[in-house]
Amino acid sequence: MPKTWRSHVLCAYAMAILAFLYLPLLILALYSFNESRINAVWSGFTLDWYLALFKNRRVLEALTNSLIVAFASTIVSTVLGTTAAIALNKYQYKYKSVINGLLYLPILIPEIVMGLSLLVLFSQAHIPLGKTSLILAHITFCVSFVVITVNARLEGMRPELEQAAMDLYATPFQTFRYVTLPLAMPGIVAGALMAFTLSIDDFIISFFVAGPNSTTLPLYIYAMVKRGISPEINALSTLLMLATIILVIIAQLLQPQHVSKKEE
């Protein structure tokens, strides 16, 4: 008896926490289907706001900017991050833990500090603000996340596999190409998806380093709010949220622990 009582309370508590986390998002999504221009009253179901979004040239431009920046920074940070993770994992050298720590630091540094310092750097180096500066900034914070995810995968890998390949006369490149890389792939893909998601969602750092022709979706949404929150913003936010959720789910499914369990 007390067991079921306890589980009921636990269940209710869990539900409350979930509601606390997701209710605001649900309400936001709900009002994106509201017929009325104002958020205060519900007047009927409509998809007009979504249609309006796809006819809005500014929104499409912001979307294109977001995608260009996200793809470019994902590709570069995945390559950089993967190589860094492999190096960290494979070799022993002086100050390894220091370098490790330095790689993770960007995750912990307040975004606002990072944004500001990047802005100062760009203006000192006379790099014009725009898509280039934005991509460079996004690569900077994405690399750390790629390193972490790939590293986690590499740590779960048995060194015997690479040794076996070498034993069978595989060259170092062949070992890397046909053993290490395929085994690390789930981690690399998860890291890349993580980088993509972070880049698409980033506001604070982009806020500092964006310039002409580089307004991204989050920056656009922020500026739109100043005009009064309309269902169009809700619709745009809902789509952004959906994209993020899907990417995170895929990244989660590819996380090392899932894959290694299946393999074992």
Place this chain on the structure above:
Amino acid sequence: MKKLLSLLIALVAFAIVGCGGGDKKSDGKGEPQVLNLFSWADNIDPAVIEKFEKENNCKVNYDVFANNEELLAKIQAGGAQYDVIQPSDYMVATMLKLGMLEELNLANIPNVKNIVSNLQAPAYDPTGKHSVVYTWGMTGIVYNKKYIKEAPTSWNDLWKDEYKGRIILLNDNREVIGMALKKNGHSNNSLNPQEVEAAVKDLKQLAPNVLAFDTDTIKQKFIAEEAWIGTMWTGDASYTYKDNKDIGFVIPKEGATIWADTFAIPKGAPHKELAEKFIDFMYDPKISAQNYEYIGYNDPNEKANEFHSEEFKNDPMLKIGRENIDKGEWLTDIGEALTMYDRYWTELKTGK
């Protein structure tokens, strides 16, 4: 391993250069000119911009900021190469002081003459050579006729007890303290500590009755009739009126704050000539008629009047009599006194 490493390095270098180069390539393709516009979101009719692009074989990059301070920071940091910016009145004054604005070659912008004469050289830009008024209006009292039968005439009417919990004031220290100063018959730029203190004392009396200090969602609150009375900008009042016909708007007899967003060209703009062409284009009578109908703000263009629809001309929210403009007062740069305003503002909002 070394070979692999150099391969990867080459790959990364290629990717970085590739990304950097992509930007430039699209700029130079087919040589259409580029105009980098830095503005408020949804501040110009997209059809008007498209027309300008077609007529001048150029591409307008429309980037957005959410407040004047953000604009200032971006231009100050350098490196952001915008051609046309849209600072508000007091920000024009600040930027002028900092030497951040290019002098406009008015010979290239003949349509500036179409602007109502008393908006051509406003207090924040006395020569009228560094900025051009774009959207302008006044801060007045908005109210709902359903709940407030007698139209307010004075700022004092906000202090009536029956409006408890139904009042909204703008979330802006200069606007709110300036309003109370006006109520007491002073300048909204008062530097006199006694006057400001008295104004704040009155506001503290009003504060418990205030539903919210709000600028961003004030329209929604009036449309949904959560709020009955408050301070609002003319353009927002017009927007609100479209969704709720019970809305009324008055400019109190004591006079009110007059404000404007402008067009200006920042120092070192890469495409100044095209920027001036763009500003001139925006004040073409037909174009400005189309544009202001879209954005729903007062058209400063006198020549555009004949092209405006009856609905726009008769919008009660946008009717600002000339006597009100003359009685209106711009918020100007108050220098050091801003700290005093800021301190009082924090006190007001924290209910001290």
